[in-house]
Amino acid sequence: MGVTSGATRRGVLASSLALSASAAPGVGQARPQVAPVEAAWLGDAPLAVAAAAIWGAPWPRGTLGKTVALRAVSETGAAIPLQTWPLAYWPDGSVKWTGHAIAGPSSEKRFRIEPGKPAAPPRPVTVRETTDAVEITAGDLVCRLPRSGRALIGQVLVKGRETLRDGRLVCLSRDKPPGETGTVTTETFDSMVEAVTVEQRGPVRALVRIDGRHRSAAGRAWLPFCVRAAVDAAGGLKLTHSFTFDGDAAGDFIAGLGVRFDAPLTDELHNRHVRFSGQGEGMWGEAVRNLPGWAPAKFALADRFADQLEGRPVPALSAMDAKTREQLATVPAWDGFRLFQGESDAFTIDKRTGANSSWLRADQGGRASGLGYVGGVSGGVAFGLRDFWQRHPTGLEITGATGEAATVTLWLWSPQAQAMDLRHYSDKAHGLEIQYEDVEPGHSTPLGIARTNEIFLWPLAATPSRAALSAMASHVAAPPLPVCAPTYYQACGVFGAWSPVDRSTPVKARLQDELDRLAGFYLNEVEQRRWYGFWDHGDVMHTYDQDRHVWRYDVGGYAWANSELAPDLWFWTAYLRSGRADLFRLAEAMTRHTGEVDVYHLGPFKGLGSRHNVSHWGDGAKEVRISQALLRRHYYYLTADERTGDLMAAEVDADHALAAVDPVRKRLEKSAYPTHARTGPDWFAFASNWLVAWERTGDTRWRDKIIKGLDAIAASPLGMFSGPGFGYDPATATMVDIGGAFATSYHLVTIMGGAEFVFELDGLIDDPVWSKAWTRFCVYYNAPQVERQATLGPKATDRVFGYPVWHAKLTAWAAHKLNDPVLARRAWDEFLIDRRGGGKPSRPPPVTRVTGSAVLDSVDEIANVSTNQSSQWSLNLIELLALVGDAAPERLPEGW
Numbered sequence: 001m002g003v004t005s006g007a008t009r010r011g012v013l014a015s016s017l018a019l020s021a022s023a024a025p026g027v028g029q030a031r032p033q034v035a036p037v038e039a040a041w042l043g044d045a046p047l048a049v050a051a052a053a054i055w056g057a058p059w060p061r062g063t064l065g066k067t068v069a070l071r072a073v074s075e076t077g078a079a080i081p082l083q084t085w086p087l088a089y090w091p092d093g094s095v096k097w098t099g100h101a102i103a104g105p106s107s108e109k110r111f112r113i114e115p116g117k118p119a120a121p122p123r124p125v126t127v128r129e130t131t132d133a134v135e136i137t138a139g140d141l142v143c144r145l146p147r148s149g150r151a152l153i154g155q156v157l158v159k160g161r162e163t164l165r166d167g168r169l170v171c172l173s174r175d176k177p178p179g180e181t182g183t184v185t186t187e188t189f190d191s192m193v194e195a196v197t198v199e200q201r202g203p204v205r206a207l208v209r210i211d212g213r214h215r216s217a218a219g220r221a222w223l224p225f226c227v228r229a230a231v232d233a234a235g236g237l238k239l240t241h242s243f244t245f246d247g248d249a250a251g252d253f254i255a256g257l258g259v260r261f262d263a264p265l266t267d268e269l270h271n272r273h274v275r276f277s278g279q280g281e282g283m284w285g286e287a288v289r290n291l292p293g294w295a296p297a298k299f300a301l302a303d304r305f306a307d308q309l310e311g312r313p314v315p316a317l318s319a320m321d322a323k324t325r326e327q328l329a330t331v332p333a334w335d336g337f338r339l340f341q342g343e344s345d346a347f348t349i350d351k352r353t354g355a356n357s358s359w360l361r362a363d364q365g366g367r368a369s370g371l372g373y374v375g376g377v378s379g380g381v382a383f384g385l386r387d388f389w390q391r392h393p394t395g396l397e398i399t400g401a402t403g404e405a406a407t408v409t410l411w412l413w414s415p416q417a418q419a420m421d422l423r424h425y426s427d428k429a430h431g432l433e434i435q436y437e438d439v440e441p442g443h444s445t446p447l448g449i450a451r452t453n454e455i456f457l458w459p460l461a462a463t464p465s466r467a468a469l470s471a472m473a474s475h476v477a478a479p480p481l482p483v484c485a486p487t488y489y490q491a492c493g494v495f496g497a498w499s500p501v502d503r504s505t506p507v508k509a510r511l512q513d514e515l516d517r518l519a520g521f522y523l524n525e526v527e528q529r530r531w532y533g534f535w536d537h538g539d540v541m542h543t544y545d546q547d548r549h550v551w552r553y554d555v556g557g558y559a560w561a562n563s564e565l566a567p568d569l570w571f572w573t574a575y576l577r578s579g580r581a582d583l584f585r586l587a588e589a590m591t592r593h594t595g596e597v598d599v600y601h602l603g604p605f606k607g608l609g610s611r612h613n614v615s616h617w618g619d620g621a622k623e624v625r626i627s628q629a630l631l632r633r634h635y636y637y638l639t640a641d642e643r644t645g646d647l648m649a650a651e652v653d654a655d656h657a658l659a660a661v662d663p664v665r666k667r668l669e670k671s672a673y674p675t676h677a678r679t680g681p682d683w684f685a686f687a688s689n690w691l692v693a694w695e696r697t698g699d700t701r702w703r704d705k706i707i708k709g710l711d712a713i714a715a716s717p718l719g720m721f722s723g724p725g726f727g728y729d730p731a732t733a734t735m736v737d738i739g740g741a742f743a744t745s746y747h748l749v750t751i752m753g754g755a756e757f758v759f760e761l762d763g764l765i766d767d768p769v770w771s772k773a774w775t776r777f778c779v780y781y782n783a784p785q786v787e788r789q790a791t792l793g794p795k796a797t798d799r800v801f802g803y804p805v806w807h808a809k810l811t812a813w814a815a816h817k818l819n820d821p822v823l824a825r826r827a828w829d830e831f832l833i834d835r836r837g838g839g840k841p842s843r844p845p846p847v848t849r850v851t852g853s854a855v856l857d858s859v860d861e862i863a864n865v866s867t868n869q870s871s872q873w874s875l876n877l878i879e880l881l882a883l884v885g886d887a888a889p890e891r892l893p894e895g896w
Helices: 006-014 302-310 322-329 466-477 486-491 506-528 567-578 581-594 633-639 642-650 654-659 679-697 700-715 754-761 768-781 785-792 804-818 821-832 867-887
Strands: 037-041 052-058 070-074 083-089 095-103 110-115 126-129 133-138 141-146 153-158 161-174 186-201 205-216 221-232 237-244 253-264 272-277 283-287 336-343 346-352 360-365 371-376 379-385 394-399 405-413 450-460 675-678 725-729 734-737 847-850 859-862
Touching (some): 052 633, 083 633, 083 679, 141 186, 161 450, 283 302, 371 405, 371 466, 405 450, 450 466, 567 633, 567 867, 581 633, 679 700, 679 754, 804 867
Antiparallel strands (some): 052 095, 070 110, 133 141, 161 186, 161 253, 221 237, 336 346, 336 394, 847 859
């Protein structure tokens, strides 16, 4: 229906449609038939090695019951062994998301998940628990995980042969910052296991959670860790390693952090092999003692050097004549090997004959993919660290290769680099007016930040070929992931208001080109600006410095973005629409970063995140908008990643942190309530945490907390136009209007994920009073001032309402819910033309090339680009296309 005036529209709002929840099947009423879920591989990269693929798949509401068994079937009808577990539920109790595991290698390009008895692996994974350890068996592999002590992995056997033992964590910490002279004390810490919990028992994958801390010989315990050890039916092991910094930034400088194990060696030195992956398919490889293939006229087995380099067996010493043995003994045996990725574009490989000898440069390159191997013709271990060059300074190190067991260390932070320095970039506060920096004493602290890394281990019965190791390296760099088509995700009704890419009209094609151009710019910026490094990888910068032709990396609140205005949601939604692997990997890295580094996991700010700053943890504003589960849901449900599940679960009581850190303490005086919360971004962030808890557990107390808040906001004198600051009691989740409407801006209410959260609620909660209040807010937020004031009063001026382009999605939502073509046209007008910016088109400026002496190196740039603008412009366009796409103009305005 059309609405042509404010008065008529107000009448429509009085009886606007409620957020309707689809009814669950009644008693005796059958559920709809469960249609198969079609799955393919992200980026067409199948599971090519002996490892597991873990992912999540959604189901339409009301279709999949909790007790329905699922099976995997290939395109040819062959059964694929499958393990399944629930991830989330719809309000009617039906399953919303399932997690799955299959084991490779597999050449299947596509397969489907459907009801039916799942096939089991030929040799299923089994778990046996004792008082001392957890023992996992997967075919020929047996893995023992002790319940106490320093070892996370006590022993791994392959066909009865001990292949790996004493897998533990290691940390080196010094008491002085890098570069400081004088006496420096370096302390070594090993892992100390405190708790072991079996989370999955097969048949495709067993999963064990190991918690503990790093402990020194002197007894100091710090750096709590959570390591999940997964063993799959193919014989692969994966460690998901998470640690939290709980030290003193001024006195604890981590000089090395890694995962270490011993690999028993039984072969003679010339039948032992070392491998390091380089860039692409590149593989460096030698023997511990090389056959002198360079002396064919003198050495009888010189022609076997090629076999040795490939890892194939060469004659044992007992099969050689005396002269050949004597000649071979003169060839150096190399005891130590290391690969060091000091920067994103440079790695080195060194080796040495022993602890008392110098290191010899063996080779060098650009970006190592992070795989190594040590072993021999009788067995060994391949090991890999994901995001190896992206998370520099990293390293792979092998010592003791000439002895009975080599010691392998995967350095998450290599001791070849300078020690970590987590102090804030400045010991002074620089202010909001010029530097856009909000700093308070004691707030610029890394106490409680975390980082997660993924380690892959393959205990092997013999040295693999170089090609096989190269395939493992590719797996480490980009683990294969089954995914569904964008149309299927959209048909399931998950993740709010979005739609698959649509180029059906010239205008929609042009709009999509602009979306692709802007996303492509950010993909290129990550590479061009080298946004890499242990703590930085995954984040993007906030605002560009046009004069310097760099991002404002050193300017207070204009440096790292820290999820400001939800770039996380932009990149995830861009992936959902397109299925593009590059966008998935960008969003994945961002989720890993923002959920760990930008959020506090212990200490006084636990549950809160840090506002954008030069240091990821440097800003004084600590808020739930950065830590909210809404920003992690996509990654968790698409990948079934347990660590991300932990992070979301930890946020369920994050609102309690506001009792100590009031988010508006500098603007509102203390009231009769324990603290304050704005409708958005604060309360919407709390509610997103409760939404995740509700859908993951089915526990309706979390739903009831959401409804309580929705009703409190709706019942306040001006509904969503009240506040935005409310009195808040975390103990009871009570929101109380304290007046102050139109005294401050409303622009933050919906642009930190608030709108996307409410869009997600549509159909999940049936609350007509809230629906009316929200729809009213959406209609009048961007309305002409005269029309808004006629409804809300003279104080409702444009001054307190944010940038219209960023809020066009609200108008689009109202148009969609009210079936109002006038509002639909207004939404497009608000988005396409920046009415408060001189009437210019909102289209992002073009990418230009800057060369010559104005820059250090030639760069591509967008003039005055900001991630705030990019994120909200993109999200608004995506949501307009989904909500009012059919109302898009036939022609774009001039300047587009």
